[in-house]
Amino acid sequence: MADEIRTTTSNDQTESKGTVTERLSRRRFAxxxxxxxxxxxxxxxxxxxxxxxxxxxxxxxxxxxxxxxxxxxxxxxxxxxxxxxxxxxxxxxxxxxxxxxxxxxxxxxxxxxxxxxxxxxxxxxxxxxxxxxxxxxAFYFSMMLTKPDSDIDKRTDLKGKNVAFADRLSTSGSIFAVYALKEAGLDVGDAPDGDPVDFDGNWSNHENAVNQLINDEVDACCTWTGNGMAYLAEDQELPEEVEEGDSFIDNRGQENETLRPFWWSFPIPxxxxxxxxxxxxxxxxxxxxxxxxxxxxxxxxxxxxxxxxxxxxxxxxxxxxxxxxxxxxxxxxxxxxxxx
The missing domain is CATH 3.40.190.10 (Periplasmic binding protein-like II)
Incomplete structure (x- = not known):
């Protein structure tokens, strides 16, 4: 199993720099x-x-x-x-x-x-x-998928590749995914509001993101387990945290097309x-x-x-x-x- 098929640092689930209200008041949201x-x-x-x-x-x-x-x-x-x-x-x-x-x-x-x-x-x-x-x-996971025969095994392999995302403000299909790529050392530029530097990205919705990968329009896609799990092989090995905490694992093998996961988030509310x-x-x-x-x-x-x-x-x-x-x-x- 690729080293990226693990939940990312779960300690940032508890990371806190003041209360939520304080953090919201320090930053202008729009x-x-x-x-x-x-x-x-x-x-x-x-x-x-x-x-x-x-x-x-x-x-x-x-x-x-x-x-x-x-x-x-x-x-x-x-x-x-x-x-x-x-x-x-x-x-x-x-x-x-x-x-x-x-x-x-x-x-x-x-x-x-x-x-x-x-x-x-x-x-x-x-x-x-x-x-x-x-x-x-009450949790699900963000995931990154590629074709089974792809040479992509970890996030850094996306450098120079084409990547499909869901809506720009989708938590799992964009925000968590872009952050994970930045965390891995890729230059995400102004994504998801603008263009990334180290890879080409396009944003639409979860279904389109997966379909673009199936149709060989992109090298990888970012989505959530409620959408992507059905494209995994029935015997696809899952990280322990996903196996125990995701409610969509029984969806594996439901779609005719088989895709391969190479990154998972930690549990997202x-x-x-x-x-x-x-x-x-x-x-x-x-x-x-x-x-x-x-x-x-x-x-x-x-x-x-x-x-x-x-x-x-x-x-x-x-x-x-x-x-x-x-x-x-x-x-x-x-x-x-x-x-x-």
Whole structure:
């Protein structure tokens, strides 16, 4: 097994230079926020302002990616919330990119979000419900993949290569990956906001990143285990920490194409679920309580008959705080990523 197929220094999970609040106040975060109707352009499938006339309709903004992939995954969650909460009409929208999430929340076109970068960018604007749990764990891993016959065995082998990433603000598919390359000694330039120096990089989404590798458009790709694990051989050896802590290991061998991992992160907290603080409705607490009370047995009751259980992104919530996302903040600061 290549020496890079190990979790990177896990001590930076506990690294702290003041509280999260202090660190956020010392650094200006920015997420390119638009105003007015421009906020709508980030919501996939939405060409005009979302109607907010129905006071009983709650909009949940899913993790930015391919809508045809993401919406079906969350159908059991959607069905469970509507089934368990009287009078709730829940709409799930898939933003075009991560920048669009906070835009939609600030313009009150959405009530609930679920990505850590948006939460970190303006924690005072959000009420954190907790961290999503799947398969008994609230963690996942960032990973780097290449073709089985590639000469890439470690991060430094990416010098001079073409690398595909997910969205620029994706924690696993961009932020952790770029930081890991910098940590290995590569010159990442202004990535992910600009161009790297020691390698060529392009950013899109998790699915496209993997497809570019499959189609020989790049030499390697960066993604997360919920997306990439299915491209590993069924007998692919995993680092002990991944074997014990990742909920997607049973997905190995599900895709026809086989890719080879050569780097893994340490465990990353899964996506938080939060609501905008300005949302004043009894539904907010009812939704939070329903998510916390959910479990695998309950979620199964709301699965469509043709649902692939390996796609399930949520079974319940683990109560967490901002300190759990300190590793993400560390990397955002180090890479000088503006979130504001």
């Amino acid at each position: 997420i390119g926020v638009a105003t007015g109707t421009a906020a709508l352009t980030g919501l996939a499938g939405c060409s005009s302002v979302i109607s907010r006339d129905d006071g009983d309709t709650v909009t949940m903004l899913l993790t930015p990616d391919t809508p045809s992939d993401v919406r079906p995954q969350y159908e059991p969650v959607h069905n469970m919330l509507e089934g368990e909460i009287d009078g709730l009409t829940l709409e799930m929208e898939v933003p075009q990119d991560y920048s669009a999430v906070r835009t939609a929340l600030e313009s009150e076109q959405g009530e609930i979000g679920m990505d850590d970068v948006t939460l970190i960018s303006k924690p005072d604007m959000m009420d954190l419900f907790g961290t999503a749990v799947t398969g008994g764990t 899964k996506q938080p679920i939060y609501a905008r603080s300005s949302w004043d409705s009894p539904m907010k607490e009812e939704i939070r309580e329903a998510l916390l009370a959910s479990d695998e047995e309950l979620i199964r009751e709301y699965m469509p008959d043709d649902y692939n259980e390996n796609d399930l992104p949520f079974t319940t919530l683990e109560e967490t705080g901002m300190d759990n996302y300190e590793p993400v903040i560390t990397r955002l600061n180090d890479l000088n990523i503006d979130l504001g």
